[in-house]
Each structure stands twice: as C-alpha cells, then as structure tokens.
Amino acid sequence: MPFNIAIIDYEMGNLKSIYKLLCHLDIDSIITSDHNKIKNADGVILPGVGAFGDAMMQLRQKNLFDLIIDLTSEGKPLFGVCLGQHMLFSQSSEMGYHKGLNIIQGKVISFEKTLVGKIPQIGWNSVSFSNEDHYIIQEIPNNSYFYFVHSYHAIPDDPSTILGKTIYGETEFCSMVCKENVIAVQFHPEKSSKNGIKMYQNFVQYCRK
Amino acid sequence: MPLTKRIIPCLDVTTSSNTARVVKGTKFIDLRDAGDPIELGEFYDEQGADELVFLDITASSDKRKILIDLVERTGEQVFIPFTVGGGLRTVKDIKEILRAGADKVSLNTAAVQNPDLIKEGSKIFGSQCIVTAIDAKRVYVNSPKEAMNNIVTQIDDKYCWWEVYIHGGRTPTGKDAVLWGEKTTKLGSGEILLTSMDCDGTKSGYDLALTKIFSERLAVPIIASGGAGNPRHIIDAFNLGKADAALAASIFHYNEFPINIVKEECKKAGIPMRL
Numbered sequence: 258m259p260f261n262i263a264i265i266d267y268e269m270g271n272l273k274s275i276y277k278l279l280c281h282l283d284i285d286s287i288i289t290s291d292h293n294k295i296k297n298a299d300g301v302i303l304p305g306v307g308a309f310g311d312a313m314m315q316l317r318q319k320n321l322f323d324l325i326i327d328l329t330s331e332g333k334p335l336f337g338v339c340l341g342q343h344m345l346f347s348q349s350s351e352m353g354y355h356k357g358l359n360i361i362q363g364k365v366i367s368f369e370k371t372l373v374g375k376i377p378q379i380g381w382n383s384v385s386f387s388n389e390d391h392y393i394i395q396e397i398p399n400n401s402y403f404y405f406v407h408s409y410h411a412i413p414d415d416p417s418t419i420l421g422k423t424i425y426g427e428t429e430f431c432s433m434v435c436k437e438n439v440i441a442v443q444f445h446p447e448k449s450s451k452n453g454i455k456m457y458q459n460f461v462q463y464c465r466k
Numbered sequence: 467m468p469l470t471k472r473i474i475p476c477l478d479v480t481t482s483s484n485t486a487r488v489v490k491g492t493k494f495i496d497l498r499d500a501g502d503p504i505e506l507g508e509f510y511d512e513q514g515a516d517e518l519v520f521l522d523i524t525a526s527s528d529k530r531k532i533l534i535d536l537v538e539r540t541g542e543q544v545f546i547p548f549t550v551g552g553g554l555r556t557v558k559d560i561k562e563i564l565r566a567g568a569d570k571v572s573l574n575t576a577a578v579q580n581p582d583l584i585k586e587g588s589k590i591f592g593s594q595c596i597v598t599a600i601d602a603k604r605v606y607v608n609s610p611k612e613a614m615n616n617i618v619t620q621i622d623d624k625y626c627w628w629e630v631y632i633h634g635g636r637t638p639t640g641k642d643a644v645l646w647g648e649k650t651t652k653l654g655s656g657e658i659l660l661t662s663m664d665c666d667g668t669k670s671g672y673d674l675a676l677t678k679i680f681s682e683r684l685a686v687p688i689i690a691s692g693g694a695g696n697p698r699h700i701i702d703a704f705n706l707g708k709a710d711a712a713l714a715a716s717i718f719h720y721n722e723f724p725i726n727i728v729k730e731e732c733k734k735a736g737i738p739m740r741l
Contacts (some may be wrong), residue, residue, distance in 0.1 A: 273567050279547060379594060425468070447545060448546055454545055
C-alpha cells in the first residue's frame with residue numbers, strides 16, 4: 258500500500274478543505290468511513306465542524322467509536338482538529354451532556370460570555386507552545402497565529418498533555434493537546450495559511466516514520 | 467496576545483463571461499493575469515490577508531456553476547478563510563457554495579426579503595458560516611422625535627438613522643439598519659458585513675458612527691466596509707468604530723497600500739494584528 262492519510266468522514270463539516278490542503282502538498286489522502294481503509298492508512302485525521310452530540314452519534318452509527326480508540330491505543334498517529342479535538346475528550350457539556358472517546362481525559366466546556374465578550378471566538382489568535390521540541394510545531398515560531406472558530410474549549414485533566422495555550426478575553430484555554438501518538442488542536446490549521454500548512458506537513462512526516 | 471483584528475480584501479467578481487473575473491481594474495506588476503480571482507487571492511494570502519471575500523456582482527443564478535467552480539478552485543490554492551456572496555437566495559444555494567469549499571456565505575437582499583433564510587441556514591450549517599451583509603445609508607432628521615421608530619444617532623449637531631438598501635444599493639427598504647442588524651443576530655447570523663453607502667467609493671474613511679453603533683449593540687463580530695482610502699481610516703474603524711474586521715477593495719487592488727503595510731501601521735497604532 259502506498260503512503261496515505263485517512264480523513265474520517267462522519268458526514269459533518271467541510272472535510273474537503275483538509276483534503277485539498279493535502280492534495281496541495283502532494284499527499285495521498287482519502288475521505289472515508291470505511292474501517293479497512295482507516296486501518297490501512299498511515300495516519301488518521303479526525304476533522305470536525307458542528308455540534309458534539311451529533312458528531313458522536315454519527316461516529317457510533319458508523320461503528321467508528323471503538324475503531325478510533327483501538328487504533329490510537331495500537332499507536333496509529335491521529336490528528337484531531339477543532340470538534341475532532343473535542344471528541345477525543347471524556348465528556349462535553351455542549352447542548353446537554355455527552356460522552357466522548359475518552360482518549361484524552363478531561364472535559365469540554367463553553368466560554369463564559371462575561372469573561373470573553375463575543376461568542377463564538379472568530380478569527381486569528383496566537384498559540385504559545387509549552388514544548389518547542391514537539392514534532393508538530395517544528396519550524397513554526399512560538400506564538401504564531403492560527404484561525405479559530407469555536408464556542409467551546411477543552412480542559413485536560415493532566416496539564417502535562419497541554420502543548421499550546423491561547424488567551425481569549427480573560428480566559429486562557431488549551432488550544433493544543435498531545436498524548437503519545439495523538440495530537441489535537443482547537444484551531445483550523447487548514448485555514449491558517451503557512452503555519453497551518455506546515456503543521457500538516459509535520460504530522461505527515463511523523464506518520465511516515 | 468489577544469484575538470487579532472482582521473484585514474479583509476474584497477474581490478468583486480463577475481460571472482457574466484464564461485469564467486469568473488475580478489471586475490475592478492487591477493495593476494499588479496508581478497501577476498501574469500491580474501484579473502484572475504484565485505491568483506489575486508493567493509497574492510493577498512501572501513501579503514497577510516486574514517480572510518477573503520468574493521462577491522459575485524452579476525449575481526445570476528443561471529451562472530451559478532461558474533461561481534461554484536471559482537469556489538472549488540480557490541479552495542485548492544488558498545488556505546485562509548473565505549466568504550462568498552452575491553445572489554444566494556435559498557438554502558440549496560448556501561449548501562452548494564459551502565460544499566464547494568467556502569467557509570462562509572454572505573446574504574443580503576434575500577435575507578431582507580426572507581429572514582427565515584438566515585434562521586434555516588444557521589440551523590443547518592452553523593451561525594459561524596452565515597454572514598449577513600447590510601448596505602446602510604444615512605437618513606437625516608431634524609430631531610429624534612421625527613423618527614421615533616428608528617435608532618437615531620447624533621453626529622455633531624445633526625441627527626440621523628440608517629436605512630437598509632437592497633439590490634446592490636439600488637432599492638431603499640424603509641427598514642432601520644440597526645434594528646435589522648439586531649434581528650439578524652437573533653435569527654442566527656454569525657457576523658455582519660456592514661457597508662456604508664454614504665462612504666463607499668469616497669476613500670474618505672468608514673462611517674464610524676454607523677460602525678460604532680453596530681459594534682456596541684450587536685453581540686457578533688462587525689466587519690466595517692465602505693470608504694477606506696488609507697491605513698489611518700482602517701485604524702479609526704478599529705479604535706473609534708470598534709470594528710472587529712475591516713474590509714476594503716480598491717486600496718488593496720491598486721496596491722496603493724499593500725496589506726502588509728496597512729497591518730504594520732495598525733500594529734504601530736496598538737491594534738492587535740497578525741503579522
């Protein structure tokens with residue numbers, strides 16, 4: 258099998274923009290919910306736009322819930338983006354209470370209007386890295402700007418899993434999280450110009466190893 | 467470092483020939499084909515644009531395929547968020563444009579005529595991708611009592627309210643722009659693209675009173691538009707107008723003030739910018 262990346266399709270959000278970015282980098286990728294194709298991929302991207310509850314329901318309906326947990330525990334590189342980051346956590350309070358994949362322990366909560374001002378946060382904000390040696394941020398300057406669109410953010414139980422932090426209004430939140438072969442970001446690297454493109458390149462390079 | 471203010475070049479495109487072209491004259495030295503929207507988009511991305519807006523000024527539904535093709539191809543080359551507007555009338559139109567790869571759609575005339583379009587669009591696709599564009603023009607009155615049902619602002623020794631225009635600024639609606647803006651956010655609009663018809667094309671600066679009243683009364687980001695002639699105007703839109711983003715066309719197209727220069731000027735003025 259030639260090298261390829263699986264972008265998990267759970268029928269929500271704009272999966273095409275990640276696909277197009279990988280095409281731009283001459284990297285083979287496939288938008289799929291097919292178990293074999295996901296298993297055979299060299300790396301997996303869990304994208305996401307939409308609501309947490311609906312997305313988890315879609316994952317369960319396609320029997321992807323256990324598959325993602327199994328693959329990540331076996332060491333498959335996984336990159337979660339935006340809602341795809343939220344879904345890796347234990348639980349979310351977005352429109353009710355929903356259980357997540359629990360690959361990273363912690364919860365997803367809403368911004369508080371009194372602390373941040375306008376919700377959602379829409380626009381470019383900076384990320385300060387806590388470990389500049391991490392593979393995903395190589396050749397990306399600390400405090401670089403990335404494009405955010407979100408009303409909820411994740412809080413990991415174990416602070417050592419936090420790779421990047423961002424300040425919105427008076428709230429500092431975890432914008433990048435990592436745990437072994439799993440990396441996830443709150444922002445949209447596929448909409449973050451050069452630094453975002455570099456981040457996907459770094460992920461792909463990690464998958465090649 | 468906080469959330470930055472955004473600088474957004476606007477590309478007016480026409481789909482009247484068989485391909486989408488930028489309408490306003492463009493004189494970039496380095497570009498082979500100055501009229502190609504995607505090349506311009508890439509060029510602006512390179513210069514540091516935070517987002518792009520494509521407005522199809524022909525706005526004809528029979529030429530929708532050309533617009534969709536433009537969106538598809540833009541998404542292959544440009545990796546910053548982009549908004550597409552012009553003639554989108556139905557949920558199906560919105561879906562087609564978003565599916566093709568746009569991050570947001572901008573609704574104007576159709577939203578005024580059918581406000582449920584905002585509601586349905588935001589419910590299905592999320593508020594973050596529904597931008598309501600409002601074209602507003604000052605209506606002067608002698609005293610606030612003359613316009614009891616409108617949001618009247620005092621500007622120096624005069625009073626005015628703002629009226630919503632549709633059909634590309636050709637048709638007055640009698641609607642109060644501020645009240646309409648507030649209603650659109652209740653319906654689910656995630657952002658407002660606010661164009662001053664009084665200032666548009668004058669290069670004498672944004673309508674700061676209009677921008678400010680929207681920014682103060684609405685809980686969603688406001689994109690100021692119409693009137694930018696130099697970096698100072700953009701700084702004023704942020705500092706005095708309290709805008710979240712500033713949109714401009716001609717000052718960027720003619721390269722009078724490249725985006726990177728404008729952003730550096732804003733930064734010097736203390737405005738958070740992505741450089």
